[in-house]
Amino acid sequence: MLNYHIWTIGCQMNKAESERLGSLFEETGYHYVPNVTDADLIVINTCVVRQNAEDRAVHKLQNFKPLKKARPDIIIAVTGCWVESNNDQLKKTFPFVDYFFKAGECPPWVDRAKWLQALPKEPQPATYVPIIHGCNNFCAYCVVPYRRGREKSRPLSEIVCEVKELVSRGTREVTLLGQNVDSYGHDLPEKPALSDLLTELNDIEGLYRIRFLTNHPKDMSRRLIQTVAHLDKVCKNITLPAQAGSNEVLKVMRRGYTIEEYRRLVNEIRREIPDVGLVSDIIVGFPSETETQFQQTVNLLTEVKFDTVHLAAYSPRPGTIAAREMVDDVSAEDKKRRLTILENLQVNIVTEINAKL
Numbered sequence: 001m002l003n004y005h006i007w008t009i010g011c012q013m014n015k016a017e018s019e020r021l022g023s024l025f026e027e028t029g030y031h032y033v034p035n036v037t038d039a040d041l042i043v044i045n046t047c048v049v050r051q052n053a054e055d056r057a058v059h060k061l062q063n064f065k066p067l068k069k070a071r072p073d074i075i076i077a078v079t080g081c082w083v084e085s086n087n088d089q090l091k092k093t094f095p096f097v098d099y100f101f102k103a104g105e106c107p108p109w110v111d112r113a114k115w116l117q118a119l120p121k122e123p124q125p126a127t128y129v130p131i132i133h134g135c136n137n138f139c140a141y142c143v144v145p146y147r148r149g150r151e152k153s154r155p156l157s158e159i160v161c162e163v164k165e166l167v168s169r170g171t172r173e174v175t176l177l178g179q180n181v182d183s184y185g186h187d188l189p190e191k192p193a194l195s196d197l198l199t200e201l202n203d204i205e206g207l208y209r210i211r212f213l214t215n216h217p218k219d220m221s222r223r224l225i226q227t228v229a230h231l232d233k234v235c236k237n238i239t240l241p242a243q244a245g246s247n248e249v250l251k252v253m254r255r256g257y258t259i260e261e262y263r264r265l266v267n268e269i270r271r272e273i274p275d276v277g278l279v280s281d282i283i284v285g286f287p288s289e290t291e292t293q294f295q296q297t298v299n300l301l302t303e304v305k306f307d308t309v310h311l312a313a314y315s316p317r318p319g320t321i322a323a324r325e326m327v328d329d330v331s332a333e334d335k336k337r338r339l340t341i342l343e344n345l346q347v348n349i350v351t352e353i354n355a356k357l
C-alpha cells in the first residue's frame with residue numbers, strides 16, 4: 001500500500017482543492033497518513049497572499065529535503081498560489097521537488113479524466129464546493145488574480161449534480177466558494193446568477209444547509225439579498241470584506257466602492273435579513289494610510305459591529321499594483337499597533353454581541 005500526505009495552508013479554496021486531491025489519491029490506491037515520514041507522496045498546498053504564509057511554505061518544504069535525500073523514491077509536489085506558469089526559479093531553488101502544478105490544476109502524473117471525476121467517497125458532513133475559479137478584480141494589494149488567473153464559472157448543472165452526489169454520500173452542508181461569488185455565471189452561455197444556483201440547490205432533498213463566500217461589495221445584488229432572505233436552507237451569513245474604512249484608501253486599493261456605498265449595502269442586508277451574521281476582512285497599514293484614515297476603519301468596525309473580522313497587516317506582494325507603484329511606508333510598529341487596536345475593539349464587540357444571546 002502506498003501512502004500520501006497533504007499539507008495545506010491558506011483559504012477555503014485551498015482546503016477544498018486539497019480535499020479533492022486527497023479523494024483523487026485514494027481513488028488511485030493511496031492511503032492517507034498523518035505523519036509525513038510515512039508518506040510515499042507528499043503534496044504541499046501553498047498560499048502567498050501574505051509574506052508569512054509564503055515563509056511557512058518555504059520552511060515546510062525545506063524540511064523535506066533530508067527526507068528526499070534518505071528516500072529518493074518519495075514523490076514531492078508543490079501546488080497552490082506559490083506556483084506560477086513559469087517555475088524555473090522555484091525549480092532551481094528546490095531541485096528535490098518532483099512536480100510543481102498550479103492551484104486547482106490536475107497533478108501532472110495523474111490521468112486528467114480521473115482528476116475531473118474526483119469526489120470524496122466519504123465526504124465530510126460539511127463540504128466545500130468551488131463554483132467559480134480565479135478573479136478579474138486586481139485589487140492593488142492582491143496576488144490572487146496573477147496566480148489563479150481570470151474568472152471561470154463551473155456550469156450550474158455540473159454543480160447541482162455534484163452536490164446531489166455529495167449528499168447521497170453523506171454531505172449535509174455545502175459551502176460554495178469563489179473569490180467573488182457575485183461574479184458567478186457571467187462567463188457561462190446562459191448567464192446564471194448565484195441566486196439561480198442557490199434556488200436549485202435549495203430543492204435538493206437531504207441537503208440541510210447552504211453557505212457561500214466571498215461576496216464583493218461592488219457586485220452584491222439586491223436579488224441575492226432577497227434570495228438569501230427567502231430560501232430556508234441558505235444560512236443567514238454574509239462575508240463582505242470592507243478592507244478599509246476610508247474612501248482614499250479604498251480608492252488606492254482599487255476596491256470599486258465608497259464607504260458610504262458599503263454602509264448602505266450593510267443596512268440593506270440587515271433590513272432584508274434581520275438576524276444576519278456579517279463577516280469582514282480588513283487590511284491595516286496599506287501604503288500611505290494615515291492615522292486619520294485608520295481611525296475611519298475603527299469607526300466602521302465600531303458602528304457596523306461585525307460578528308467576525310479577519311484582520312491583516314499589509315504585506316507587499318511582488319507583481320501586484322501596490323508593490324510596483326506604491327511605497328510600503330507604514331512602519332511595522334504602526335501596523336502592529338493598528339492591528340492590536342482593532343483586535344481589542346473586535347473582542348469587545350463580539351463579547352457584547354454574545355452577551356445578548
Ligand code: SAM
Nearest residue numbers: 049141142179214241281282312313314315317
Ligand atoms: N476575494 C476576497 C475579497 O475580495 O476580499 C478575499 C480574497 S483574499 C485571498 C483574502 C484576504 O486576504 C483579503 O480579503 C485581504 O484582506 C487579505 N489580503 C490579500 N492580499 C493581502 C496583502 N497583500 N496584505 C495583507 N492582506 C492581504
Ligand code: SF4
Nearest residue numbers: 135137138139142179
Ligand atoms: Fe484579491 Fe480583490 Fe480578487 Fe478578492 S476581489 S481575490 S481581494 S483581487
